[in-house]
Amino acid sequence: MFPRSFQKLIDHFSSLPSIGPKLAERLVLYLWKQDKEKLEDFGERLKSLKNNIKFCKNCFNIAENDLCSICSDKKRDRSLVCVVEEPLDIIALEKTKKFNGLYHVLGGSITAQNNKDLKISELKNRLKSGNIKEIIIATNPTTEGEATALYLARFIKPLNIKTTRLARGLPTGGDIEYADVATLTGAIDGRKEM
Amino acid sequence: MFPRSFQKLIDHFSSLPSIGPKLAERLVLYLWKQDKEKLEDFGERLKSLKNNIKFCKNCFNIAENDLCSICSDKKRDRSLVCVVEEPLDIIALEKTKKFNGLYHVLGGSITAQNNKDLKISELKNRLKSGNIKEIIIATNPTTEGEATALYLARFIKPLNIKTTRLARGLPTGGDIEYADVATLTGAIDGRKEM
Numbered sequence: 001m002f003p004r005s006f007q008k009l010i011d012h013f014s015s016l017p018s019i020g021p022k023l024a025e026r027l028v029l030y031l032w033k034q035d036k037e038k039l040e041d042f043g044e045r046l047k048s049l050k051n052n053i054k055f056c057k058n059c060f061n062i063a064e065n066d067l068c069s070i071c072s073d074k075k076r077d078r079s080l081v082c083v084v085e086e087p088l089d090i091i092a093l094e095k096t097k098k099f100n101g102l103y104h105v106l107g108g109s110i111t112a113q114n115n116k117d118l119k120i121s122e123l124k125n126r127l128k129s130g131n132i133k134e135i136i137i138a139t140n141p142t143t144e145g146e147a148t149a150l151y152l153a154r155f156i157k158p159l160n161i162k163t164t165r166l167a168r169g170l171p172t173g174g175d176i177e178y179a180d181v182a183t184l185t186g187a188i189d190g191r192k193e194m
Numbered sequence: 195m196f197p198r199s200f201q202k203l204i205d206h207f208s209s210l211p212s213i214g215p216k217l218a219e220r221l222v223l224y225l226w227k228q229d230k231e232k233l234e235d236f237g238e239r240l241k242s243l244k245n246n247i248k249f250c251k252n253c254f255n256i257a258e259n260d261l262c263s264i265c266s267d268k269k270r271d272r273s274l275v276c277v278v279e280e281p282l283d284i285i286a287l288e289k290t291k292k293f294n295g296l297y298h299v300l301g302g303s304i305t306a307q308n309n310k311d312l313k314i315s316e317l318k319n320r321l322k323s324g325n326i327k328e329i330i331i332a333t334n335p336t337t338e339g340e341a342t343a344l345y346l347a348r349f350i351k352p353l354n355i356k357t358t359r360l361a362r363g364l365p366t367g368g369d370i371e372y373a374d375v376a377t378l379t380g381a382i383d384g385r386k387e388m
Contacts, residue, residue, distance in 0.1 A: 001285050003258040005239060005246040012236040016221050025282055027210050028243070032256070036244050042206040043241030045199060049222070050230050052199040062226070064197040088219055091195050 006032075058126075060105040060119050062087045070094075070103060077101045079133040083123065083152060085109050085140055093138065101136075109144035110151055123152070127159055134162040141168060141186075200226075252320070254299040254313050256281045264288075264297060271295045273327040277317065277346060279303050279334055287332065295330075303338035304345055317346070321353055328356040335362060335380075 002010065006028060013024035031039060055061070056068035063069070070076060070090070080101025084090055090103050104126065106118045126132065135156050139145035149165055156163045168186030170179060179187070196204065200222060207218035225233060249255070250262035257263070264270060264284070274295025278284055284297050298320065300312045320326065329350050333339035343359055350357045362380030364373060373381070 001263075001288055003247055003256060003263075005242070005258070006256060009236075009239045009243060012232075012239065017224055018217055018220070023212055025285065026212070029256075029280070029282060030211055031240070032243055032247060038206075039243055040241050042203075043237040043239070045203045045206065045237070046225070046240060047234050047237030048199070049203060049226055049233055053197055053226060062197060062200060062223075064199070069195075069197075086223070088223060091219065094195055 056105075059103045060107060060122070061090055061103055075100075078131055080136070081126065081132055081134075082136040082138050084138045085145065085148075089138060089140075099136075101134075106139070106148070109139055109142070109148040111144055120152075124155070127156065127161060132161055134164065137163065137165045141166075250299075253297045254301060254316070255284055255297055269294075272325055274330070275320065275326050275328075276330040276332050278332045279339065279342075283332060283334075293330075295328075300333070300342070303333055303336070303342040305338055314346075318349070321350065321355060326355055328358065331357065331359045335360075 002025075009028050009031075010021070010024045013019050013027050014021045019027070031042075052064060053062050054064075054066075056063040056071055057066050058071040059068060061068040061070060063071075065072070077100050080099075081104050082093065082099060082101055083104045083106060084093070085106050085108055087105055090105070093099055093103075104119065104123050106120065106123070108118055110118065127135075135152075137149045137152055139148045139152075153163050153165075167190055168183070169190050170176065170183065170187045176184070195201075196219075203222050203225075204215070204218045207213050207221050208215045213221070225236075246258060247256050248258075248260075250257040250265050251260050252265040253262060255262040255264060257265075259266070271294050274293075275298055276287065276293060276295055277298045277300060278287070279300050279302055281299055284299070287293055287297075298313065298317050300314065300317070302312055304312065321329075329346075331343045331346055333342045333346075347357050347359075361384055362377070363384050364370065364377065364381045370378070
């Protein structure tokens with residue numbers, strides 16, 4: 001139905017997560033109505049996405065240089081490392097402005113299938129330096145994230161490094177009435193004296 | 195927080211309809227993990243989107259040549275023209291395989307602000323040819339679409355051309371209990387003898 005070059009672009013958009021074929025059609029039609037300059041810039045940046053961005057050699061966050069902006073920041077506390085699954089988790093944590101240490105991006109969580117690509121041995125190497133006093137495990141509060149956290153804690157604790165995990169509890173703005181059992185259980189377990 | 199080239203691409207994605215900043219971040223991170231060849235192709239097709247595609251000279255559908263694939267199809271019934279707002283409406287109607295005429299894309303509906311770009315005078319020119327026996331008005335079942343349909347009917351009818359409008363009623367698979375008042379009113383008004 002669509003001209004071929006149109007359809008090819010629709011296919012590219014539908015291959016992205018959260019974008020179905022209908023939305024892909026709408027997006028391409030919308031883009032087609034935009035200025036040529038905007039499309040040129042969009043396309044050029046897509047083409048060069050992998051050229052400019054690499055993994056930070058220390059923490060595996062996305063970076064423009066060998067070290068990411070966090071690892072190369074002299075003001076950050078190098079004795080504190082927060083372990084996350086993905087670079088986007090860093091963005092979320094940085095927005096809180098509550099953490100001034102470094103990060104370590106695993107690249108996912110432990111699953112039954114493929115754990116080879118996870119940066120676990122790289123984390124072990126960082127721990128060997130002896131400068132790290134606390135590891136905050138910030139894997140997702142899911143079954144896989146939980147399993148990953150337990151696995152990490154098992155080899156970090158014997159090294160006499162303080163190992164903590166982000167608190168479980170009620171999300172701010174939430175409603176106890178609608179909270180699920182696992183969340184409420186976590187909130188009761190982690191209750192604090194007032 | 196993100197490297198600059200990353201952020202620029204996120205901004206491009208967030209400028210698209212239905213894509214918020216969070217999803218844009220996820221999309222760019224996902225794309226970054228894809229093969230370089232895929233990104234090159236995606237980017238190149240975006241850049242050349244406007245080069246290969248133009249408006250059909252007859253119906254203003256998207257086309258790779260002067261005429262779109264429908265207008266250049268000799269088997270289609272040239273006495274029947276279906277007026278739609280956007281090219282995507284043609285895709286939806288074509289999927290029904292119930293219509294074998296030609297189309298006319300208005301490029302939107304009549305609004306209070308800007309009606310200059312609508313292809314209404316071009317529709318009038320097509321009507322003058324004298325070969326058209328029926329116009330099916332398939333503008334959206336919204337206030338603007340309805341106003342557009344009434345406006346079109348007012349100048350088509352005096353030309354002694356049969357003018358019809360897509361039926362209003364209950365959508366297939368819907369639930370009378372949850373149907374809104376306007377839909378049910380349309381369904382009652384348009385009821386058919388069994």
